[in-house]
Amino acid sequence: xxxxxxxxxxxxxxxxxxxxxxxxxxxxxxxxxxxxxxxxxxxxxxxxxxxxxxxxxxxxxxxxxxxxxxxxxxxxxxxxxxxxxxxxxxxxxxxxxxxxxxxxxxxxxxxxxxxxxxxxxxxxxxxxxxxxxxxxxxxxxxxxxxxxxxxxxxxxxxxxxxxxxxxxxxxxxxxxxx
Amino acid sequence: xxxxxxxxxxxxxxxxxxxxxxxxxxxxxxxxxxxxxxxxxxxxxxxxxxxxxxxxxxxxxxxxxxxxxxxxxxxxxxxxxxxxxxxxxxxxxxxxxxxxxxxxxxxxxxxxxxxxxxxxxxxxxxxxxxxxxxxxxxxxxxxxxxxxxxxxxxxxxxxxxxxxxxxxxxxxxxxxxxxxxxxxxxxxxxxxxxxxxxxxxxxxxxxxxxxxxxxxxxxxxxxxxxxxxxxxxxxxxxxxxxxxxxxxxxxxxxxxxxxxxxxxxxxxxxxxxxxxxxxxxxxxxxxxxxxxxxxxxxxxxxxxxxxxxxxxxxxxxxxxxxxxxxxxxxxxxxxxxxxxxxxxxxxxxxxxxxxxxxxxxxxxxxxxxxxxxxxxxxxxxxxxxxxxxxxxxxxxxxxxxxxxxxxxxxxxxxxxxxxxxxxxxxxxxxxxxxxxxxxxxxxxxxxxxxxxxxxxxxxxxxxxxxxxxxxxxxxxxxxxxxxxxxxxxxxxxxxxxxxxxxxxxxxxxxxxxxxxxxxxxxxxxxxxxxxxxxxxxxxxxxxxxxxxxxxxxxxxxxxxxxxxxxxxxxxxxxxxxxxxxxxxxxxxxxxxxxxxxxxxxxxxxxxxxxxxxxxxxxxxxxxxxxxxxxx
Numbered sequence: 001x002x003x004x005x006x007x008x009x010x011x012x013x014x015x016x017x018x019x020x021x022x023x024x025x026x027x028x029x030x031x032x033x034x035x036x037x038x039x040x041x042x043x044x045x046x047x048x049x050x051x052x053x054x055x056x057x058x059x060x061x062x063x064x065x066x067x068x069x070x071x072x073x074x075x076x077x078x079x080x081x082x083x084x085x086x087x088x089x090x091x092x093x094x095x096x097x098x099x100x101x102x103x104x105x106x107x108x109x110x111x112x113x114x115x116x117x118x119x120x121x122x123x124x125x126x127x128x129x130x131x132x133x134x135x136x137x138x139x140x141x142x143x144x145x146x147x148x149x150x151x152x153x154x155x156x157x158x159x160x161x162x163x164x165x166x167x168x169x170x171x172x173x174x175x176x177x178x
Numbered sequence: 179x180x181x182x183x184x185x186x187x188x189x190x191x192x193x194x195x196x197x198x199x200x201x202x203x204x205x206x207x208x209x210x211x212x213x214x215x216x217x218x219x220x221x222x223x224x225x226x227x228x229x230x231x232x233x234x235x236x237x238x239x240x241x242x243x244x245x246x247x248x249x250x251x252x253x254x255x256x257x258x259x260x261x262x263x264x265x266x267x268x269x270x271x272x273x274x275x276x277x278x279x280x281x282x283x284x285x286x287x288x289x290x291x292x293x294x295x296x297x298x299x300x301x302x303x304x305x306x307x308x309x310x311x312x313x314x315x316x317x318x319x320x321x322x323x324x325x326x327x328x329x330x331x332x333x334x335x336x337x338x339x340x341x342x343x344x345x346x347x348x349x350x351x352x353x354x355x356x357x358x359x360x361x362x363x364x365x366x367x368x369x370x371x372x373x374x375x376x377x378x379x380x381x382x383x384x385x386x387x388x389x390x391x392x393x394x395x396x397x398x399x400x401x402x403x404x405x406x407x408x409x410x411x412x413x414x415x416x417x418x419x420x421x422x423x424x425x426x427x428x429x430x431x432x433x434x435x436x437x438x439x440x441x442x443x444x445x446x447x448x449x450x451x452x453x454x455x456x457x458x459x460x461x462x463x464x465x466x467x468x469x470x471x472x473x474x475x476x477x478x479x480x481x482x483x484x485x486x487x488x489x490x491x492x493x494x495x496x497x498x499x500x501x502x503x504x505x506x507x508x509x510x511x512x513x514x515x516x517x518x519x520x521x522x523x524x525x526x527x528x529x530x531x532x533x534x535x536x537x538x539x540x541x542x543x544x545x546x547x548x549x550x551x552x553x554x555x556x557x558x559x560x561x562x563x564x565x566x567x568x569x570x571x572x573x574x575x576x577x578x579x580x581x582x583x584x585x586x587x588x589x590x591x592x593x594x595x596x597x598x599x600x601x602x603x604x605x606x607x608x609x610x611x612x613x614x615x616x617x618x619x620x621x622x623x624x625x626x627x628x629x630x631x632x633x634x635x636x637x638x639x640x641x642x643x644x645x646x647x648x649x650x651x652x653x654x655x656x657x658x659x660x661x662x663x664x665x666x667x668x669x670x671x672x673x674x675x676x677x678x679x680x681x682x683x684x685x686x687x688x689x690x691x692x693x694x695x696x697x698x699x700x701x702x703x704x705x706x707x708x709x710x711x712x713x714x715x716x717x718x719x720x721x722x723x724x725x726x727x728x729x730x731x732x733x734x735x736x737x738x739x740x741x742x743x744x745x746x747x748x749x750x751x752x753x754x755x756x757x758x759x760x761x762x763x764x765x766x767x768x769x770x771x772x773x774x775x776x777x778x779x780x781x782x783x784x785x786x787x788x789x790x791x792x793x794x795x796x797x798x799x800x801x802x803x804x805x806x807x808x809x
Contacts, residue, residue: 006589008586012593016601019601081582085642106592106595107596
């Protein structure tokens with residue numbers, strides 16, 4: 001899942017993730033992302049979160065995410081154009097896996113990071129109950145998310161991509177839902 | 179003790195001692211005089227006594243002659259008589275020899291005696307002609323005559339004897355009188371000498387003391403600030419000269435005093451009219467002077483009231499980033515640190531003006547050092563509230579603008595990346611080339627934005643300093659490893675040499691790492707392929723000194739003084755390496771200096787460049803801040 005309010009950036013990252021054989025749920029606002037999470041049949045393997053969103057900031061999004069036990073285990077990559085120690089510290093304290101500066105990374109580097117997240121969570125020894133409930137299903141069931149008002153603005157971006165094939169083992173299968 | 183006497187007493191004392199010496203001399207002379215009189219007397223007495231003695235002998239001889247004539251033994255009467263008379267004559271001669279012929283009395287007595295002796299001896303011889311006595315009647319008559327002559331002679335001798343005796347006594351009395359008179363004269367001379375000298379001394383002293391007193395009084399008036407006083411003393415002696423010098427001195431003093439007065443008034447005018455606040459603090463930390471601007475800044479209605487108060491009690495100063503609302507204590511105020519250290523300090527304090535309005539006041543405190551001792555501190559106060567606000571806004575604007583630039587830059591960067599990766603289909607070689615150019619320029623722009631952000635962070639002072647014990651060798655080795663690809667690409671030879679006993683030092687590895695990184699990146703960039711680059715780290719005094727040397731292009735002499743300026747890049751650097759922001763050295767200079775170190779370089783065009791920078795051995799001071807260099 002990509003939560004990014006900058007349309008062009010959203011478009012770029014979505015395209016790149018798709019090219020890397022991932023299913024992408026693109027969200028142009030925080031609220032839209034939360035709605036998707038509520039309604040999706042299957043939870044994403046990882047979330048790309050822009051710190052500054054038009055309707056909320058990364059902190060409040062993370063707080064909502066962590067209140068739901070089912071969502072709490074999803075690895076979050078925070079991407080921002082500002083990385084003050086305070087923000088980084090707060091986000092990591094709330095459970096974000098990594099905090100990166102947009103302009104400092106190439107897309108393929110970011111894809112590699114997300115890849116790592118997904119393989120880590122798939123091979124993790126499932127300590128939290130949340131991951132245990134859908135670790136298998138997320139990987140196996142390709143989900144198509146509904147279309148939203150805001151998402152329709154850029155139809156090719158906000159659509160959730162389907163994986164090319166079912167995923168049986170996340171560790172050595174590149175197909176993921178992001 | 180003598181030193182405590184007045185000049186008059188000293189002079190009198192000196193003269194009294196002189197009098198005693200003179201008197202003693204006179205006494206000695208007198209004594210010698212008396213001795214000589216006595217000697218003369220002794221000589222005289224000697225003669226008289228011999229005379230008296232001769233008279234005595236004469237007397238005895240007369241008696242012997244008479245006895246022999248009147249009471250003869252049997253036999254040789256005439257013979258005996260002749261012998262006695264010969265003795266008498268000898269004694270007479272002896273007497274005559276001792277007679278002082280210059281004395282008329284003695285002379286006449288001697289003539290009388292001599293006549294009588296002749297008569298007497300003729301009579302005696304007449305008694306026994308041819309050795310037989312005369313007939314008794316004649317004999318008897320002659321004997322009567324002889325006895326009579328004897329009496330006359332005896333009385334003559336006695337008279338002479340008494341006369342001489344009398345003479346001796348008179349002479350003795352005269353000598354005694356003269357001795358006594360001498361003694362009195364001595365005492366009188368002594369007393370007179372002492373009196374005259376003492377009086378003289380007092381008079382001289384009086385003259386001296388009067389001159390000195392005149393000078394003393396004049397000096398007193400000058401000391402009291404009355405420069406009109408002039409000492410009138412036209413004499414040519416030392417006092418006259420002293421008075422002249424004193425008058426000159428007084429005139430000079432008057433001149434200086436007037437000049438000082440003018441300078442003082444001028445200073446006062448400057449103090450009051452200058453735009454900055456001014457406070458002068460004494461060496462004990464009390465306020466000595468405060469101008470109206472300073473009083474306005476600190477809202478002090480009557481500046482006279484705070485003069486004499488300790489600086490810390492004059493008003494309440496707070497830390498510029500006051501959070502606790504606790505006024506700063508004495509020791510944390512720079513004025514007191516300057517008094518203790520003698521070094522200039524420049525700090526900004528917060529002052530709460532009426533209505534809790536915040537006012538930032540910059541205090542530049544400079545020591546006034548006289549003969550190595552800080553005697554005063556001059557504080558210049560400037561209201562920097564607006565300045566700081568404008569500065570903050572500028573920094574904030576740069577920060578905001580830079581952050582905002584990152585979003586479109588990310589979009590360009592990523593789309594370029596996808597274009598070049600063929601994500602939108604394969605590109606023609608020229609298309610790929612163009613896309614690569616866009617990509618490179620974007621990267622440069624991203625670096626520029628990053629550098630701008632870092633500068634705004636350093637300038638705003640919001641940067642966080644988080645020192646931790648750091649092994650510099652490890653730090654540099656890590657940085658060199660990150661640069662490995664570049665080093666290999668450029669076939670450079672890089673040497674790291676770290677002093678063996680270098681301790682871990684307490685620094686922020688991100689900040690100091692940035693310094694090494696920038697210096698090394700520059701060395702790599704501005705050294706031709708196959709160049710030599712070396713890093714040396716050692717200790718020098720209380721500093722850790724790092725050196726980064728290359729044998730590269732160097733910095734042109736004419737541009738060396740601008741090398742640490744913002745956005746400046748040397749002409750040869752721009753030519754050989756288009757890539758670069760001109761912000762790196764500016765940034766690391768700010769980092770090094772804010773860590774209490776120094777940075778400098780030596781360079782020769784075509785030969786290479788060496789940069790040195792120091793970090794204090796005691797390390798960096800921790801600082802809470804909002805940002806780091808790479809945020």
